[in-house]
Amino acid sequence: MSSVTFYRFIRANVKTLLGVIQALVFIFVTIVKNPFKNPWVTKLKLEPPAELTDPKYGVHKYIKANNIKLHYVESGDPSKPLMLFLHGYPEFWYSWRHQIVHFKKDYRVVAVDMRGYGDSEKPEDIFAYKMEYLVEDIKDLIRALGHDKCILVAHDWGGIVACKLRELHPEIVHALIMLASASLDVLFRQIYTTSEQEKRSGYVFLFRAPKIPELLLQMNDLQFLEKIMLVKGKDTINDQDIECYKYWLRxxxxxxxxxxxxxxxxxxxxEEKFFEEKVPFLFAFAENDKYLNKSILDVMKTRYATIETIVVDDCRHFLQQEEPEKVNKLMRDFLAKNNL
Incomplete structure (x- = not known):
């Protein structure tokens, strides 16, 4: 291990420790303020919200890919090109509801619950979530669905996985549309080299700790979901949508x-690597993203021979849900320009 790598390792551990201390202080203060209330009581529901079974989104199916059972929602003509949606954290297939309805006329749209999410299988071992397994899941899923290639549309962690798939197996990707994300290499490069991205990624280091992140997020019936997803003055993400996420996370x-x-x-x-493959690549960034700094845009443009970048105005991290009309239009324009 080089001295630089060792320094980053120590730095990451210090940030994890500081995050844990802050989380414990927050939990302590919450309990002291209301000692007779259990902040970890959840409203577990046996029946899913009606939105999750609405037939307008398609048919719920299961498939075996990379020796793991994945749940997905499918809509559109199976003979048309495959448009595969990969969600981010802390979402599942439902985050693509607006895109499913919009694109199902022209594509076979499939929105999958990635391993560990929603109704897909949830391995217990931490190492079952290493990048190589996540990439192989999607590669094998495309093949299991009966396609050689697909249009990949991905957000957040889905984008990280999609980016790695495009790097390792460009031959199976017609095009990549990535929203509010980055490649894993670029993300950590910016975390360790820019103070702004390091600040925005504090939760990444907290999440390394055992148990504490779960305790923190579970508080007040998963109230963190309202804080990160609801946008004042906009109703494209509403209380009913939040209940859909809580249904699984509870x-x-x-x-x-x-x-x-x-x-x-x-x-x-x-790796400081350049990818020369001419795979159409649209990288959309949210203007008011709390978790990603715009410096990522510039670095991503140095990594791929074919990449277009766009900033979606007046929008936060969950942009395909918050601004579905804007996102659907930029997707459609990009696909039309590339005859896809």
Whole structure:
């Protein structure tokens, strides 16, 4: 291990420790303020919200890919090109509801619950969420669905996985549309080299800790979801949508597998690599993203021979849900320009 790598390792551990201390202080203060209320009581529901079974989104199916059972929602003509949606944290297939309805006329749209999420299988081992397994899941899924290639549309962690798939297997990607994300290498490069991205990624280091992140997020019936997703003055993400996310995250196995994505994939080194493959690539960034700094845009443009970048105005991190009309239009324009 080089001295630089060792320094980053120590730095990451210090940030994890500081995050844990802050989390414990917050939990302590919350309990002291209201000692007769249990902040970890959840409103577990046996029946899913009606939105999750609405037939307008398609048919719910299961498939075996990379020796793991994945749940997905499918809509559109199976003979048309495959448009595969990969969600981010802390979402599942439902985050693509607006895009499913919009694109199902022209594509076979499939929105999958990635391993550990929603109704897909949830391995217990942290190392089951290493990047190589996540990439192989999607590669094998495309093949299991009967396609050689697909249009990949991905957000947040889905984008990280999609980016790696495009790097390792460009031959199976017609095009990549990535929203509010980055490649794993670029993300950690910016975390360790820019103070702004390091600040915005504090939660990444907290999530390395055992148990504490789950306790923190579970508080007040998963209130963190309202804080990160609801936008004042906009109704494209509403209370009913939040209930859909809570339905899965309230379950006993709901919180830990998604957090394991972070635990399994912390980097201390990265590759400064250039990818020459001419795969159409649209990288859309949210103007008011709390978690990603715009410096990522510039670095991503140095890594790929074919990449277009765009900033979606007046929008936060969950942009395909918050601004579905804007996102659907930029997607459609990009696909039309590339005859896809």
């Amino acid at each position: 379950k006993q196995s709901g919180l830990t597998p998604p957090i394991n994505y972070y635990r399994a994939n912390i980097l201390y080194t990265w």
